[in-house]
Amino acid sequence: MADLLVDLAVILAEGGIHHYLKYYLPTSHMPGHVCGSPEYNYPLRSGTLSGEFLYQVTIGVPILSFVVFELFTTSRSGQxxxxxxxxxxxxxxxxxxxxxxxxxxxxxxxxxPRPYYNTVCKPKCTDGFPYVIAENEACQTTLREATRSFPALHASVAFYAMVYFVLYVEARxxxxxxxxIKPTLQGAAFVFALYASCTRITDYKHHTLDVVGGVALGILVALFxxxxxxxxxxxQTAEEKPKYKRY
Known part of the structure; x- marks a missing residue:
């Protein structure tokens, strides 16, 4: 049980670090763009999948699978x-x-900047200042999330959960x-992850590159x-793997 207490302490520390990074760490750099660039003129609207729903699925479903396989199957370690x-x-x-x-x-x-950056930022476009460099220099209003588009963490969370769930179910x-049944569950996880990622583009929350980067991050961390x-x-050891006849 001592190792579980260490794991809990590490998880709590991670949670504190994430909270600080999400709500308090300032944006250290903002790539400049031409004032009024069309890729930043999209409207701000609510997302198809809320963050709360995404976390309910990506935490609830894997944990349910852990409970089913770990509690109701034969223990492999004797613990x-x-x-x-x-x-x-x-x-x-x-x-x-x-x-x-x-x-x-x-x-x-x-x-x-997110696709709705110009909509919420309303940069002061003048002949002498056609290039937006930093939000505190060119914005009439500020919104912290407007300059935090890369990577798309909805996509990261969805694909992290999908890869972890697929590998776990495949092994157990x-x-x-x-x-x-098994490939159906794995396929459903992939479809959900793909849908959750694509909605970040169609909802004008992220650019395509942001979503691609988010998907890559989720997959790489899950594999790690x-x-x-x-x-x-x-x-499954070599002896435990199912044997098939050769024809």
Whole structure:
């Protein structure tokens, strides 16, 4: 149990760091752009998928899968099933917070304006100042999130959860019958992640490059956590893997 307490302390520290980065760390750089650039003239509107709903799905569904497989299947290490379940949850949350910390840092460092930047910023476009450099120099109003477009963390969260869930289910679900349920669940996770990412473009919350960067971040962190922090890919030894006849 001592390792679980250490994991909890690390997760709490990560949560504090993420909170600071998201709400207090100033944007250190903002790439200049021509005042009135059309790619920043989109309207500000509510998103198709709220952040609350996204986190409910990407935290709730994986944790439910951990509970089902860790508590209701044979223990692989001989340790308490509850302890194994809590370890899986801790590792998953650790990875998600790590990804969010990286993403918030990138948002602050890059300072890329969102597609609705000109709409909410209303930069003072004059003949002598046609080029927007920093929001505090050229904006009539300020909105912190307007200059934090890259990467798209909705996409990062969705694809982190999808990759982690797909690999976890692939390793733990060893039954070969029925053959369609496992790939159906994995496919549904991929479709949800893809849909959540695409809505960030259609809702004018992010540019396409922001979403691509967010997807890459989510996938890379998920693979890193799965390979370095978990035993997911070691669940099946050579003897445990199903054997098939050759014809």
């Amino acid at each position: 308490s099933k509850l302890v194994e379940c809590l370890r899986q949850i801790a590792k998953y949350i650790f990875g998600m917070l790590l990804m969010l910390i990286i993403g918030q840092t990138l948002k602050s460092v890059t300072g890329v 679900w060893t039954s070969q019958k029925p053959v369609t 956590v799965v390979y370095s922090c978990t035993d997911i890919l070691k669940s």
